[in-house]
Amino acid sequence: MIGAVRERTLTPVSEADLSRMLRIRHFEKALLRLFEQGRLNGTTHTCLGQEHVPVAVSALLRPEDHVFSNHRGHGHFLARYDEPHALLAEITGREGALCNGVGGSQHIYHERFLSTGVQGESLPVAVGVALRHKRTGDGIACAYVGDGTWGEGSVYEALNMAQLWGAPLLVVVEHNRIAQSTPTGAQLAGSIAGRCAGFGVRHERVESPDVNVVRGALAPLVDYVRREKRPAVFEASVHRAGPHSKGDDTRTAAELAEAAAGDWYAHYTRDFPAQVAALEEIERAFIDAAVENVLARPLSEWS
Amino acid sequence: MIGAVRERTLTPVSEADLSRMLRIRHFEKALLRLFEQGRLNGTTHTCLGQEHVPVAVSALLRPEDHVFSNHRGHGHFLARYDEPHALLAEITGREGALCNGVGGSQHIYHERFLSTGVQGESLPVAVGVALRHKRTGDGIACAYVGDGTWGEGSVYEALNMAQLWGAPLLVVVEHNRIAQSTPTGAQLAGSIAGRCAGFGVRHERVESPDVNVVRGALAPLVDYVRREKRPAVFEASVHRAGPHSKGDDTRTAAELAEAAAGDWYAHYTRDFPAQVAALEEIERAFIDAAVENVLARPLSEWS
Amino acid sequence: MRVAEHLNRSLHALMENDPSVHLLGEDVSDPYGGAFKITKGLSDRFGPRVMSTPLSEGGIVGVGAGLALAGDRAIVEIMFGDFATLAFDQLVNFAAKSTTMYGRRVDVPLIVRLPTGGRRGYGPTHSQSLQKHFIGVPGLSVYEMSPFHDAGRLFGEIFASGTPAVFFEDKVLYTKPMLSGGDGLHTFEVRDGWAVIRAERDTEDVLLAPGGLTDRAVAALRDLLLEDEIACTLLVPARLHPLDVTPVADVLAAAKRVHVAEDGTAGGTWGAEVARLLHERLWGRLTAPITHISAPDSIIPTAAHLEARCTVQPADIRRAINK
Amino acid sequence: MRVAEHLNRSLHALMENDPSVHLLGEDVSDPYGGAFKITKGLSDRFGPRVMSTPLSEGGIVGVGAGLALAGDRAIVEIMFGDFATLAFDQLVNFAAKSTTMYGRRVDVPLIVRLPTGGRRGYGPTHSQSLQKHFIGVPGLSVYEMSPFHDAGRLFGEIFASGTPAVFFEDKVLYTKPMLSGGDGLHTFEVRDGWAVIRAERDTEDVLLAPGGLTDRAVAALRDLLLEDEIACTLLVPARLHPLDVTPVADVLAAAKRVHVAEDGTAGGTWGAEVARLLHERLWGRLTAPITHISAPDSIIPTAAHLEARCTVQPADIRRAINK
Numbered sequence A, B: 001m002i003g004a005v006r007e008r009t010l011t012p013v014s015e016a017d018l019s020r021m022l023r024i025r026h027f028e029k030a031l032l033r034l035f036e037q038g039r040l041n042g043t044t045h046t047c048l049g050q051e052h053v054p055v056a057v058s059a060l061l062r063p064e065d066h067v068f069s070n071h072r073g074h075g076h077f078l079a080r081y082d083e084p085h086a087l088l089a090e091i092t093g094r095e096g097a098l099c100n101g102v103g104g105s106q107h108i109y110h111e112r113f114l115s116t117g118v119q120g121e122s123l124p125v126a127v128g129v130a131l132r133h134k135r136t137g138d139g140i141a142c143a144y145v146g147d148g149t150w151g152e153g154s155v156y157e158a159l160n161m162a163q164l165w166g167a168p169l170l171v172v173v174e175h176n177r178i179a180q181s182t183p184t185g186a187q188l189a190g191s192i193a194g195r196c197a198g199f200g201v202r203h204e205r206v207e208s209p210d211v212n213v214v215r216g217a218l219a220p221l222v223d224y225v226r227r228e229k230r231p232a233v234f235e236a237s238v239h240r241a242g243p244h245s246k247g248d249d250t251r252t253a254a255e256l257a258e259a260a261a262g263d264w265y266a267h268y269t270r271d272f273p274a275q276v277a278a279l280e281e282i283e284r285a286f287i288d289a290a291v292e293n294v295l296a297r298p299l300s301e302w303s
Numbered sequence C, D: 001m002r003v004a005e006h007l008n009r010s011l012h013a014l015m016e017n018d019p020s021v022h023l024l025g026e027d028v029s030d031p032y033g034g035a036f037k038i039t040k041g042l043s044d045r046f047g048p049r050v051m052s053t054p055l056s057e058g059g060i061v062g063v064g065a066g067l068a069l070a071g072d073r074a075i076v077e078i079m080f081g082d083f084a085t086l087a088f089d090q091l092v093n094f095a096a097k098s099t100t101m102y103g104r105r106v107d108v109p110l111i112v113r114l115p116t117g118g119r120r121g122y123g124p125t126h127s128q129s130l131q132k133h134f135i136g137v138p139g140l141s142v143y144e145m146s147p148f149h150d151a152g153r154l155f156g157e158i159f160a161s162g163t164p165a166v167f168f169e170d171k172v173l174y175t176k177p178m179l180s181g182g183d184g185l186h187t188f189e190v191r192d193g194w195a196v197i198r199a200e201r202d203t204e205d206v207l208l209a210p211g212g213l214t215d216r217a218v219a220a221l222r223d224l225l226l227e228d229e230i231a232c233t234l235l236v237p238a239r240l241h242p243l244d245v246t247p248v249a250d251v252l253a254a255a256k257r258v259h260v261a262e263d264g265t266a267g268g269t270w271g272a273e274v275a276r277l278l279h280e281r282l283w284g285r286l287t288a289p290i291t292h293i294s295a296p297d298s299i300i301p302t303a304a305h306l307e308a309r310c311t312v313q314p315a316d317i318r319r320a321i322n323k
């Protein structure tokens, strides 16, 4: 599919979007580096390869909307709130942390963003939040989940209630073809599209590394959720370009190559090498400085 | 739809089937009567209006198959095991009870029949049992559930695993349009057929009070489950002709009339009045005698 | 007034006075009004603020937590407390944790009502008293309905605390009258979340028991007094956990023998936690280790004659105290 | 040998010797071999008897129970013990109850393995020690891995009992060596499901603690002996519930002060249940109420400096015993 000479396949990207995608990427890469250096404690799940999805999503959300995030949530957060210092402080337990270092990577509550580490648990909660939005205005609840999370029964209890009660709930599925080490084919029978149909819930799927294409496909769905006050599921096909958490990647070389090839970053560096290079320089430096800044801070306090 | 003069719509019924349907019916009616008379303790859920489904199902099962039943399980049991005395002894806590009176109406384990009162809980268990059958022979697991039980997440966890792993699991849905007091439209978004499709699970639906039609629709499905070692869902559209448990029916007169009209019993008495009358006499007397016999027994013992 | 009616009226008043209160559960809408009729009249009166739900115990507790997080107040009825097991994750890992795990206080005004207990012949999966399994979850309170306590006040107290709570309601208690004043033999005094039931001051025997045991505990007290000439004070806390015994410190200070009764099965009981608190507090003053009265370590059978053996009876309480 | 390796070898031997044993859990297959690598090599060796599952904690425990009911033996790994909350219904209302609620004994040879505990910076939903919530379920045993006990023997004992069990495995313990003999200061003796760790016979201080606390309990014992001149015997039971103290009756008979340590949070603890048993048994012989050492009543924060405050440290144990 990819020849030696190749047409540009991506649409032109705005500087804001590309910067943010690169900022998230370098944030994540910095984390993996810190882990390798033994300077970080606990665990983390980076969103390498998936950064464009939350960047596409966030532009369509309003400040009053609630976002529910999961274990792989740094991109979800940074795409919505440009506060990498605060997030890094949270992950490293430093002053200025979003949640005083208590929640860490997986448990963040900041303004209208909430994440937790138990897969599927947040969907019924998001239904409840969406029901309040329905009553009080035009807000919506947006919940990110992975493909593997569709194994959890709570997902279906939530879809059923959301559809029955007309909850303005947008579920964003980052379908990265794998759950930890288990390929989707081994953990998900049928399809996400089919499951949504079974509950009468509108579903769209997009398969593109292009942030504009993803956003373009999502926009009418967000509109539908907001105006019709109905749930919808948006499935973005993506590639997990990094390990599940840190260094626990047991995929074969071929699988890794496929994931690397599908990474939006590979596409953008090929189609817009100069733009990527210029912005990447800035973002790398910015994140490096943020790391230095945050790691020099005193430990967070919590009472 | 039902005129004054009306063609026969049912196929001829075997004496064995009709007897069993009537035996179950009179068993259930006897229970409600005993409750009214204050001679029964606790609660019960009768299968009035749904008797033909387990009678249709049971003829297709083999002794080695496992049946998982639910709260509304007397018909499931009696269609498979012609032991009304033992069941009644269980429900009334008398000598000769299936489970010494410990389990009661909702918790029965007898040979390869197991029921429990927590909706949806038995489906994953049935998957486990089916997986053993798959390994050891041609047995299958057959699990009865109601339409309302499709609200429980466990149903989807089970469907997913059953399909992924090729478990010979037959799910029989007695779709009686209601869950306790809640009409299906208020508790189930989309459809059961659609949900099964979403998991890649084969599904058939039958809408008939005719035991032969129900059995005929099910037979190829049982064959599929047994031979292909795959799960399947069989949905029988039925009418709950009685209350949810005892006297807790808040349906409107029109709804009750609709349920009564859909009852297989109404159809069979209309199409085969003489046959029904003759057999009914026998079954009523048989059950009456069983009631007298069992209620005269000493209380069950359990250590 | 029967406890069921009192609960029903309390819910009516709560929803009337606070439009942010929402109630959800299986079959809670009119005309059915819930399996135990506690929610009768609410949906007719408050419309969409009362929602009959699908069979999804985990899901509806999650929805309740979501409403609570977003600024509402939520009451979730789980038809039988036995099925709270299906919502254990939402309660333990979401609702309770959210109050503190984000590094600051987050209010989750959520009450999960749990009709509970045996003695009605409903069988092993519909008769349990699972209170003990909810004790000691950081950020979760455990309450139990009693005939002495105004349910509306308790609901108000829980919502005001911002801490989610499970609220156990004994199913037989529903059919009993609310109690106040006394019964001729004993006086009933309510103070700061406790009811004190006694025939005289400063008894050497003190019995602690949750509200669901009131009928049997008072019957035992009567027999003890009239037949065995033992005066025993009964203490009934509305909140089982965290347990604050300071309001009844005077009663406990006089005790020589303390007994704890509960409907749960033996092993890992609420009483063990009460004893942990009280052995420390009363060390050197008690003449015997704290007595534990509970159901045996057994499932609860269906048949009445078997069930009676596996549920706490007045005679069990009397015998334990009399020993 | 490290505990992780010992567990892994025990599973290999178990599956080798008993073809009815099946193992399932998320990501348990090779080459991944489970989040904590305890199941490495099993799927390569035993093929379809080892199954990587979807994310369905409730479901897979149900499948395990189904296999067990039908004649197999099943081991289910839940990736983090915190998620056992999602299987609470299957454990409490199905697997445990099925052993007795049908009026006769029904075997359910099922082991649910639960990697557990904090001190690894995984945060509030991945660090809990939920043992206490599983204590006192009729028909359910609670075990905890220790460096003294042969896991294979315990698995065999559970299967032979026919009673389903939750098997807690401290995640930090995985990285520690199996222990036997002694450490120069203390001797390690294993008898009938207990380990007895002591420097001398008949100590007045006795500490009970589950296996996951071994590292910290032994460190505390050392400091107590060397710095504070207090000899304390440590008792580590493999089965936390039901707890049978007869094999260590001699050690307890000598005690004047008993302490119980555990990783769970304060309130409704396993220790409260142990104290209930022991206060009765040792009444009049103890000079102080039984001491309880546990994590505080708090979620477990992520940042190391905060987490340390909310997990039990050797100094906490030493301080409590020294008081």
Ligand SMILES: Cc1ncc(C[n+]2csc(CCOP(=O)(O)OP(=O)(O)O)c2C)c(N)n1
Pocket (backbone or CB within 6 Å): A071, A072, A117, A118, A119, A120, A145, A146, A147, A148, A149, A150, A174, A176, A178, A179, A180, A240, A244, D026, D055, D057, D079, D083, D086
């Ligand atoms: C209830 C629950 N079960 C298991 C886990 C452990 N776990 C964390 S992420 C993960 C895989 C999730 O896969 P997916 O939903 O596809 O998200 P991805 O990691 O691919 O982004 C697992 C098993 C968890 N956090 N919560």
Ligand SMILES: Cc1ncc(C[n+]2csc(CCOP(=O)(O)OP(=O)(O)O)c2C)c(N)n1
Pocket (backbone or CB within 6 Å): B071, B072, B117, B118, B119, B120, B145, B146, B147, B148, B149, B150, B174, B176, B178, B179, B180, B240, B244, C026, C055, C057, C079, C083, C086
């Ligand atoms: C987990 C669980 N939730 C709630 C109940 C209480 N309950 C018993 S039957 C029932 C309705 C079930 O509806 P459906 O599945 O349609 O079966 P039907 O009663 O119509 O046969 C309810 C809510 C239960 N037994 N288990």
Ligand SMILES: [Mg+2]
Pocket (backbone or CB within 6 Å): A146, A147, A148, A174, A175, A176, A177, A178, A179, A180
């Ligand atoms: Mg994935």
Ligand SMILES: [Mg+2]
Pocket (backbone or CB within 6 Å): B146, B147, B148, B174, B175, B176, B177, B178, B179, B180
């Ligand atoms: Mg129904």
